[in-house]
Amino acid sequence: MGRYAIRRMLGAIPTLIVISLVIFTILELAPGDPTGTLPLTVPPEVRENIRETLGLNDPFFLSWLKWMRQMFISEPLNAIESVTGLQIGDGERLRIISWASRGPAVDTIVERLPQTLWVLGLGFIFGIIIAIPVGVVSAYKQYSIFDNAGTVISMIGYSVPVFFTGPLAIIVFSVWLGWFPSFYDTTHTVSDWSSLVFQMKQLAMPVAVLSLFNAAALSRFTRSSMLDNLNEDYVRTARSKGLTENRVVMRHVLRNSLIPVTTLIALQVPGIFAGAIVTEQIFRINGLGQLLISAINGADYPMVQTLTFIFAVLIVLFNLVADLIYGILDPRIRYE
Amino acid sequence: MLKRSKLLIIFAVIALVAAACGDDTSETTPTTSGGTATTQGTTATTQPDVGSAAGSGGNITLLQWQAPTAVNPYLSGGTKELLASSIVIEPLGEFTPAGELVPKLAAEIPTIENGGLAADQTSITWTLKDTVWSDGTPLTADDVVFTYEYCTTEATGCTQSSLFAGITSVEAVDPLNVKITFEGPTPYPYNAFVSYQAPVIQKAQFEQCIGAAAAGCTDANFGPIGTGPYVVREFRTNDTALYDFNPNYRGNADGQPFFGEVLIKGGGDADASARSVLQLGEADYGWNLQVDPTVLDNLEATGIGTVFAGFASNVERLMINQTNPDPALGDLRSVYGDGNNPHPFLTNPNIVKALSMAIDRQTLVDVGYKSGGTPTCNVWPAPPAQSTNNDDCLVQDIEGAKALLDAEGAVDTDGDGVREYNGARLSVLYQTSTNAVRQSNQDLIKAWWEEIGVETELRNIDASVFFGGDPASPDTYQKFYADIEMYTNGSGSVDPQAYMGNWVQAEMPTPANNFGGQNIQRFASDEYDALFSELTTESDLAKRAELTIQLNDMLVQSGSMVPMIWRASVSAYSNEIQNQGDLNAWDSEYWNIHEWTRVVG
Numbered sequence: 001m002g003r004y005a006i007r008r009m010l011g012a013i014p015t016l017i018v019i020s021l022v023i024f025t026i027l028e029l030a031p032g033d034p035t036g037t038l039p040l041t042v043p044p045e046v047r048e049n050i051r052e053t054l055g056l057n058d059p060f061f062l063s064w065l066k067w068m069r070q071m072f073i074s075e076p077l078n079a080i081e082s083v084t085g086l087q088i089g090d091g092e093r094l095r096i097i098s099w100a101s102r103g104p105a106v107d108t109i110v111e112r113l114p115q116t117l118w119v120l121g122l123g124f125i126f127g128i129i130i131a132i133p134v135g136v137v138s139a140y141k142q143y144s145i146f147d148n149a150g151t152v153i154s155m156i157g158y159s160v161p162v163f164f165t166g167p168l169a170i171i172v173f174s175v176w177l178g179w180f181p182s183f184y185d186t187t188h189t190v191s192d193w194s195s196l197v198f199q200m201k202q203l204a205m206p207v208a209v210l211s212l213f214n215a216a217a218l219s220r221f222t223r224s225s226m227l228d229n230l231n232e233d234y235v236r237t238a239r240s241k242g243l244t245e246n247r248v249v250m251r252h253v254l255r256n257s258l259i260p261v262t263t264l265i266a267l268q269v270p271g272i273f274a275g276a277i278v279t280e281q282i283f284r285i286n287g288l289g290q291l292l293i294s295a296i297n298g299a300d301y302p303m304v305q306t307l308t309f310i311f312a313v314l315i316v317l318f319n320l321v322a323d324l325i326y327g328i329l330d331p332r333i334r335y336e
Numbered sequence: 337m338l339k340r341s342k343l344l345i346i347f348a349v350i351a352l353v354a355a356a357c358g359d360d361t362s363e364t365t366p367t368t369s370g371g372t373a374t375t376q377g378t379t380a381t382t383q384p385d386v387g388s389a390a391g392s393g394g395n396i397t398l399l400q401w402q403a404p405t406a407v408n409p410y411l412s413g414g415t416k417e418l419l420a421s422s423i424v425i426e427p428l429g430e431f432t433p434a435g436e437l438v439p440k441l442a443a444e445i446p447t448i449e450n451g452g453l454a455a456d457q458t459s460i461t462w463t464l465k466d467t468v469w470s471d472g473t474p475l476t477a478d479d480v481v482f483t484y485e486y487c488t489t490e491a492t493g494c495t496q497s498s499l500f501a502g503i504t505s506v507e508a509v510d511p512l513n514v515k516i517t518f519e520g521p522t523p524y525p526y527n528a529f530v531s532y533q534a535p536v537i538q539k540a541q542f543e544q545c546i547g548a549a550a551a552g553c554t555d556a557n558f559g560p561i562g563t564g565p566y567v568v569r570e571f572r573t574n575d576t577a578l579y580d581f582n583p584n585y586r587g588n589a590d591g592q593p594f595f596g597e598v599l600i601k602g603g604g605d606a607d608a609s610a611r612s613v614l615q616l617g618e619a620d621y622g623w624n625l626q627v628d629p630t631v632l633d634n635l636e637a638t639g640i641g642t643v644f645a646g647f648a649s650n651v652e653r654l655m656i657n658q659t660n661p662d663p664a665l666g667d668l669r670s671v672y673g674d675g676n677n678p679h680p681f682l683t684n685p686n687i688v689k690a691l692s693m694a695i696d697r698q699t700l701v702d703v704g705y706k707s708g709g710t711p712t713c714n715v716w717p718a719p720p721a722q723s724t725n726n727d728d729c730l731v732q733d734i735e736g737a738k739a740l741l742d743a744e745g746a747v748d749t750d751g752d753g754v755r756e757y758n759g760a761r762l763s764v765l766y767q768t769s770t771n772a773v774r775q776s777n778q779d780l781i782k783a784w785w786e787e788i789g790v791e792t793e794l795r796n797i798d799a800s801v802f803f804g805g806d807p808a809s810p811d812t813y814q815k816f817y818a819d820i821e822m823y824t825n826g827s828g829s830v831d832p833q834a835y836m837g838n839w840v841q842a843e844m845p846t847p848a849n850n851f852g853g854q855n856i857q858r859f860a861s862d863e864y865d866a867l868f869s870e871l872t873t874e875s876d877l878a879k880r881a882e883l884t885i886q887l888n889d890m891l892v893q894s895g896s897m898v899p900m901i902w903r904a905s906v907s908a909y910s911n912e913i914q915n916q917g918d919l920n921a922w923d924s925e926y927w928n929i930h931e932w933t934r935v936v937g
């Protein structure tokens with residue numbers, strides 16, 4: 001198992017290098033220009049000078065190598081320095097600089113993480129907490145009123161997009177009822193009871209909308225996995241041994257049914273970090289999704305490259321984690 | 337069957353995920369990494385004995401749905417960054433909403449009468465007010481000189497360097513006097529250090545940030561030390577800017593500024609900002625509300641906020657390609673080529689006049705702009721140089737347009753509903769940037785043109801590509817691979833000279849200058865060029881206005897441009913906010929933020 005994991009990780013390195021090269025090529029070919037957002041009153045010579053100072057006219061391969069060095073040497077060293085407080089070398093090294101803010105791209109990403117993790121993480125956790133019991137009950141009482149209602153609600157949750165439920169929530173809870181603010185204040189600090197209440201208020205709508213969406217898909221998946229297992233021979237054996245129904249369902253069926261569900265959950269974890277572009281836009285949570293989309297619109301390529309590459313790393317990593325979990329949960333599977 | 341230990345591992349993984357999210361609950365406090373600039377220490381200086389209410393007004397929330405990416409106007413020149421920096425750093429002079437130049441850091445505006453401007457107009461001397469920076473040190477002429485050096489050093493990549501063009505030197509005469517020397521007589525010497533585009537930055541802070549080092553100075557770029565009413569407390573790029581009032585501000589004795597804390601919040605879109613200010617009352621101001629006018633009216637009807645419009649010189653216009661954009665020409669598409677590549681029919685001013693007559697400008701305003709626009713027939717729309725010679729275009733005249741085309745010999749000979757002129761079908765490709773208002777206006781104009789027998793094909797291009805200026809892209813507005821294109825442009829300055837200079841022949845985009853010029857429609861007139869050079873040497877203001885009117889009429893009557901809508905900046909204020917005056921479209925909308933107050937009624 002350990003050897004398998006190491007082999008997979010080593011195998012991921014060339015994959016990631018190829019991914020970074022693909023990202024670079026796509027951005028090189030993409031239209032758009034960082035000076036495009038400047039007012040028309042800025043003359044062309046000035047624009048050309050700005051492009052030159054940003055390094056936009058450097059040869060493609062050179063800028064890729066430069067970025068690789070910054071990403072794999074400068075940024076990790078800088079991260080170690082800022083966490084441990086130690087200084088490695090003279091501390092002077094070229095970091096990945098955003099074209100839009102002229103500030104270090106990784107610092108902006110770190111600044112954006114809290115609000116993205118708050119909203120998407122909570123939406124994810126609440127989604128799981130809701131989905132699994134609903135899926136279990138729906139499967140056990142197949143075709144009951146509860147199951148049918150669950151089917152309808154999860155179909156609505158799954159097929160109605162966030163860009164509809166989001167504004168709907170704002171109209172109902174902000175405009176009509178006035179319960180929650182319609183934008184998210186990222187500078188808000190939780191220090192006492194009333195600030196915690198405010199934080200919960202500004203989280204309520206986006207988390208609810210995301211939970212509904214996440215729970216819808218996952219509850220269907222749990223339900224079908226449970227149904228598969230309920231008809232297995234081992235369930236009949238367990239019942240014929242005289243086990244209580246509770247024990248049969250919770251210990252035998254549920255555990256086996258959760259194997260594919262857990263894998264699915266592990267595969268979705270990178271999505272938490274990638275942010276939710278639409279949800280963040282609607283509720284004005286300036287997280288990683290909003291950062292990515294504004295970087296793409298502003299042709300801020302160093303930021304786009306860094307963000308997409310970090311997402312790629314997370315996806316590769318959690319694919320491996322999903323495989324390993326599968327091996328742990330299902331003893332029949334052995335990796336050699 | 338699963339073993340207990342393995343089940344534990346599952347829960348451990350789930351718990352880890354939960355912990356990863358939970359850990360960050362404490363992270364909403366400002367991060368300590370370089371991304372967050374803090375300007376501490378300024379509050380430590382002793383507050384002058386004001387005995388008044390400076391900074392006592394609590395907080396004010398300003399929504400800028402396009403969030404600022406930095407607080408340095410010289411490195412990112414979008415309006416959003418200019419606004420964010422304008423409440424911290426200040427220029428020598430600024431414009432009022434009426435377009436009048438008034439002193440800010442200067443004691444007075446230098447003129448020939450008061451001796452500040454040399455009689456031959458080759459130099460100007462500004463005298464500074466006694467002012468201190470927010471860190472308590474005095475503002476001196478050296479700071480002004482340094483600002484000039486900072487922006488004109490090529491490696492800085494300064495976005496405002498054109499404002500300093502034509503200057504040979506900026507010198508400190510003494511600590512309070514700074515002399516700017518020009519290459520030659522300069523009738524309009526008020527570009528440098530005037531308006532929110534060219535404020536004075538502190539030499540002590542930016543000294544190490546000049547040239548290639550400019551980008552690395554994140555702390556300075558996110559938190560410049562200024563002389564304005566506010567100082568940056570925390571800046572999050574593309575998200576939020578939080579400011580405290582400046583205890584060393586010169587207006588403190590008069591109780592200015594009123595608000596103790598300013599929050600600029602970005603994100604979302606114009607619709608959401610409008611709703612927050614006008615319907616929910618969550619914010620006190622919303623910037624640039626380009627929203628469907630009917631929606632804006634409905635929101636305003638709630639009665640807790642008011643929409644303001646401010647007019648400068650922005651005009652939505654049709655640019656009429658004077659060169660042939662035929663794809664069969666290959667690299668010669670839309671290239672002037674010394675006049676050897678004329679457009680088959682759009683070089684005839686009467687055909688373009690017919691296109692202009694067919695347009696009902698008031699309907700375009702009603703559909704897309706309402707209070708945010710007014711019909712115009714002029715490229716330069718603002719007083720005192722406002723021409724009245726083209727106003728017949730304000731009334732739509734479809735029949736007149738048809739008659740004019742008939743008289744030019746542009747008639748439909750083959751019965752397909754489209755006219756021909758000298759063998760060329762009157763069929764145009766009409767492009768603009770992707771934007772709901774522009775597309776609805778495009779649809780209306782297409783219908784009117786088809787009514788007079790001009791076939792129209794519509795196209796829209798993403799704004800970042802259309803205005804992106806990438807010389808390799810065929811879709812930029814400079815390449816102009818279409819017959820007609822629509823966009824808004826205006827003058828960066830109250831003085832029309834730089835703007836009217838866009839249409840001299842040397843400004844034509846060609847392959848030689850990488851399609852970089854601003855004479856987008858490839859307008860070529862020796863007469864115009866001669867009249868423009870007269871403007872560059874004329875110093876009498878009344879005569880300058882007269883020349884501007886003549887230049888404007890020449891452009892409009894040449895049929896190379898069809899001005900349609902004089903566009904305003906549109907923003908909304910909560911009704912609680914008082915003393916903000918008219919909306920300033922010539923300078924920062926926050927130009928008088930130190931005078932704003934709140935009255936809770």
